[in-house]
Amino acid sequence: MAVNEDVRAELDFLVALRRDLHAHPELGFEEERTSQIVAEHLTETGMKVHRGLGGTGVVGTLTVGNGPRTIGLRADMDALAMPETADRPYKSTVPGKMHACGHDGHTTLLLGAARELARTRNFSGTVHFIFQPAEEGRGGAKRMVEDGLFELFPCDAVYGLHNMPGLDTDEMAVVAGPQLASSDSWQVRFRGVGTHGAKPHLGKDPVTAGGHFLASLQTIVGRVVDPLQPAVVSACSVQAGDPKALNVIPDFIDIAGTARAYTLRVRDQLEEEIGRLANGVAAMFGIEAEYRFIRRIPPVVNDADATARALAAAQAVCGDKVRTDFPPSTAGDDFAFFSQDVPGAYVWLGNGPAVDGALHHNTAYDFNDGAIGTGVKFWTTLVEQELAA
Numbered sequence: 531m532a533v534n535e536d537v538r539a540e541l542d543f544l545v546a547l548r549r550d551l552h553a554h555p556e557l558g559f560e561e562e563r564t565s566q567i568v569a570e571h572l573t574e575t576g577m578k579v580h581r582g583l584g585g586t587g588v589v590g591t592l593t594v595g596n597g598p599r600t601i602g603l604r605a606d607m608d609a610l611a612m613p614e615t616a617d618r619p620y621k622s623t624v625p626g627k628m629h630a631c632g633h634d635g636h637t638t639l640l641l642g643a644a645r646e647l648a649r650t651r652n653f654s655g656t657v658h659f660i661f662q663p664a665e666e667g668r669g670g671a672k673r674m675v676e677d678g679l680f681e682l683f684p685c686d687a688v689y690g691l692h693n694m695p696g697l698d699t700d701e702m703a704v705v706a707g708p709q710l711a712s713s714d715s716w717q718v719r720f721r722g723v724g725t726h727g728a729k730p731h732l733g734k735d736p737v738t739a740g741g742h743f744l745a746s747l748q749t750i751v752g753r754v755v756d757p758l759q760p761a762v763v764s765a766c767s768v769q770a771g772d773p774k775a776l777n778v779i780p781d782f783i784d785i786a787g788t789a790r791a792y793t794l795r796v797r798d799q800l801e802e803e804i805g806r807l808a809n810g811v812a813a814m815f816g817i818e819a820e821y822r823f824i825r826r827i828p829p830v831v832n833d834a835d836a837t838a839r840a841l842a843a844a845q846a847v848c849g850d851k852v853r854t855d856f857p858p859s860t861a862g863d864d865f866a867f868f869s870q871d872v873p874g875a876y877v878w879l880g881n882g883p884a885v886d887g888a889l890h891h892n893t894a895y896d897f898n899d900g901a902i903g904t905g906v907k908f909w910t911t912l913v914e915q916e917l918a919a
């Protein structure tokens with residue numbers, strides 16, 4: 531009975547911790563309170579704790595026995611700049627910020643696993659518990675890598691986990707290959723010569739060039755990229771002229787958007803083809819094109835060996851409720867900066883039914899505390915199997 535009481539007490543502790551984090555969301559690189567809590571709990575277990583990588587990043591290191599293998603487990607800590615609309619006892623206390631992606635849950639799961647593994651010590655090797663800042667588009671993983679994450683904490687494999695609405699809380703999805711798309715931005719400025727709207731022949735109209743560019747943009751995905759390779763190119767911003775000056779042809783038009791791919795080759799192709807199209811259209815109209823492609827996040831592509839190890843752990847925890855045919859997401863995750871340097875696997879943990887706003891980045895989203903038990907068990911099992919004594 532004592533064992534069951536311990537398990538229940540630990541679960542209560544983790545639920546309270548998760549709700550406290552939920553009530554105090556912090557944006558990327560501002561996770562002062564969260565990283566302080568993480569560091570305190572890690573220190574309490576007796577493990578070595580390193581702070582400051584990527585600003586607010588925290589790494590806890592637990593070595594047991596003399597096993598030579600070392601693995602990294604990653605949780606993200608940041609919230610989003612958006613209001614929380616749902617009423618709940620632990621609703622965000624910070625206006626305009628909320629944990630709408632469940633990173634409060636990810637932080638809790640990894641802390642729970644760190645506490646458990648530091649107690650049970652049923653493995654031989656080294657685990658780095660990596661708590662990263664700023665996953666939501668602010669570049670936290672990249673900063674940690676640039677700050678020397680893998681020089682200070684070399685890893686033979688690295689693992690990431692994200693909650694997923696639509697899967698049960700005792701269900702996981704573990705799939706080899708592409709999991710999340712690359713997420714890059716691009717900008718085109720067509721620079722013409724502004725003139726009177728009634729005298730277009732005296733200038734060079736960039737707006738018409740912009741129209742041709744937009745009309746041709748989808749031929750990149752439709753006609754150039756291999757039809758069996760997923761890719762997305764979207765123009766998301768168009769700015770030119772002034773609606774209060776309808777007799778003025780402006781000097782330039784700015785068009786910008788996003789590009790997504792699941793392989794490095796298609797990513798390169800999108801970068802090249804958008805630029806080619808921009809320059810070709812500019813040449814056609816005798817104007818200039820300025821083109822920038824901003825590489826933000828590479829695709830997350832699961833390594834076969836790391837995926838097999840993660841799958842074995844997930845099956846040990848969830849039995850036959852592990853999906854191996856789950857579709858990839860067109861979202862991105864900067865876990866890619868970890869898994870492009872070290873063999874990695876990124877897995878999905880169920881968050882319950884995807885109903886009534888229960889979708890990532892919705893103002894009513896909430897991590898499901900019912901998944902804490904499954905998530906912690908997955909991490910601890912992965913370590914015990916990966917670093918078997």
Ligand SMILES: [Zn+2]
Nearest residue numbers: 631666890891
């Ligand atoms: Zn998110």
Ligand SMILES: [Zn+2]
Nearest residue numbers: 631632633692
């Ligand atoms: Zn997320």
